[in-house]
Amino acid sequence: MRLVILGLASLLLAALAAGTAWAGEPAQRDRSRTLKGWLVEDSAEQDGGRLVQLSRATQGLRLQYSAVFWRGNGGRIQSTLIERSDCTTGESLDRNIVPDAKAVRALLTAHLAECALPPRRIEAALRGFEPAYALAQAWARDADAATIAEAEAIAEHGREAD
Numbered sequence: 001m002r003l004v005i006l007g008l009a010s011l012l013l014a015a016l017a018a019g020t021a022w023a024g025e026p027a028q029r030d031r032s033r034t035l036k037g038w039l040v041e042d043s044a045e046q047d048g049g050r051l052v053q054l055s056r057a058t059q060g061l062r063l064q065y066s067a068v069f070w071r072g073n074g075g076r077i078q079s080t081l082i083e084r085s086d087c088t089t090g091e092s093l094d095r096n097i098v099p100d101a102k103a104v105r106a107l108l109t110a111h112l113a114e115c116a117l118p119p120r121r122i123e124a125a126l127r128g129f130e131p132a133y134a135l136a137q138a139w140a141r142d143a144d145a146a147t148i149a150e151a152e153a154i155a156e157h158g159r160e161a162d
Contacts, residue, residue: 028146035135036128042139045070048150050143054136058125060084061112065104065136069143071151076144080107087115098140101133 028050032041038056045051049070056063062083067076075095082089089111093099099107105126112122 028142031139033135035132038128038132040132040135040139042143049073050146052136052140052143054132056125056132059121061115061117061125063108063112063125064090065108065133067136067140067143069140069147071147071154076140080104080111082108082111082115084115089114098137101130104133105129 028042028044030041030043032039032043034040037058038054041051041053041055043051043053045068047070049068051066051068053064053066055065062081064081064083065078066081067078069076073095076098077095078093078099080090080093091107091111093107108126108129109122112125117125
């Protein structure tokens with residue numbers, strides 16, 4: 001029995017050293033970073049996808065941009081969200097277009113205006129957005145690549161099984 005356990009442990013260590021991902025384990029590690037007051041997160045979803053989220057809680061507001069990647073989605077699912085005690089607004093974005101920082105900032109500005117925030121509060125709420133969004137997009141590219149690689153590995157496994 002000890003030899004079996006030692007043998008399995010050796011195989012596990014060898015696989016880890018070789019960089020092999022075990023089934024069900026994300027190929028990419030979760031990560032988060034606060035940049036200019038914005039929280040940028042990249043995390044595994046339970047169904048095998050990835051979620052990249054950019055959020056900020058300030059002045060009684062919660063601002064959020066998210067991009068979800070899953071091999072069956074046919075593109076990234078993106079959305080914006082603004083939450084305030086008396087106002088919630090946001091929208092889903094086109095799957096096939098990766099908006100630049102200027103476009104997302106304009107959407108968030110419009111959402112904040114819908115919630116009757118004055119221009120000075122809107123500007124303060126969005127302070128530091130551009131560098132944080134740039135990091136979120138870099139991580140989104142990684143998540144997209146990981147999702148494509150996962151789909152290819154699943155397809156290859158299916159071909160090997162045939």
